[in-house]
Amino acid sequence: MSNFSIKLNSNLGILLLRMSTGGLLLFHGVSKLTHGHDFIKQTLAEKGLPTFLWIGVPVGEVLAPLLLILGVFPRISGLMIAIVMLFALYLAHGMSTFTLNENGGLDGELALLYMFAGLALFFMGGGKYVIYKSNKGLLK
Numbered sequence: 001m002s003n004f005s006i007k008l009n010s011n012l013g014i015l016l017l018r019m020s021t022g023g024l025l026l027f028h029g030v031s032k033l034t035h036g037h038d039f040i041k042q043t044l045a046e047k048g049l050p051t052f053l054w055i056g057v058p059v060g061e062v063l064a065p066l067l068l069i070l071g072v073f074p075r076i077s078g079l080m081i082a083i084v085m086l087f088a089l090y091l092a093h094g095m096s097t098f099t100l101n102e103n104g105g106l107d108g109e110l111a112l113l114y115m116f117a118g119l120a121l122f123f124m125g126g127g128k129y130v131i132y133k134s135n136k137g138l139l140k
Contacts, residue, residue: 014127021117022068025081029061043091053087060084068121071130078121085115 032040037058041051061084064077088111089097097108106112126133 011128014121014124015129017117017121018068018071018074018126021081021114021121022065022077025061025114026065026069029058029065032057032061040091047091056080056084056087068126070132071126072132073134074126074130075122078118081118082115082122085111085118089115 037054040054040057044051044053060080064080064084067073068077068081089108093108093111097106097112099107101107
């Protein structure tokens with residue numbers, strides 16, 4: 001296998017990961033924008049966290065996925081998604097994250113999948129097919 005096809009395939013794989021993670025997570029963020037954030041503020045308050053942290057939801061579930069799809073700051077976007085999903089696991093699932101549901105999967109598997117996809121993109125970067133490519137550290 002030539003070096004070109006290896007590089008081409010990995011860049012296409014990163015593009016698919018960016019598109020699927022950003023595109024599917026965006027639906028969750030838009031839903032929260034249209035239905036409000038009161039339940040998030042209430043959950044944060046119940047856990048003893050400051051309610052201003054609700055702003056992480058539109059940033060992590062709308063802005064970060066859009067930037068990820070476009071390939072703008074993919075490392076930071078991936079990290080933001082991972083952080084928001086870590087909070088989602090803590091706030092919405094707690095220890096039930098690792099219990100099996102009626103379908104045989106983990107209760108928090110979707111949030112875990114988004115979290116690990118975000119981490120993968122944080123470590124790999126956005127690949128070759130991006131709109132904006134920075135040469136500076138985490139902005140690559």
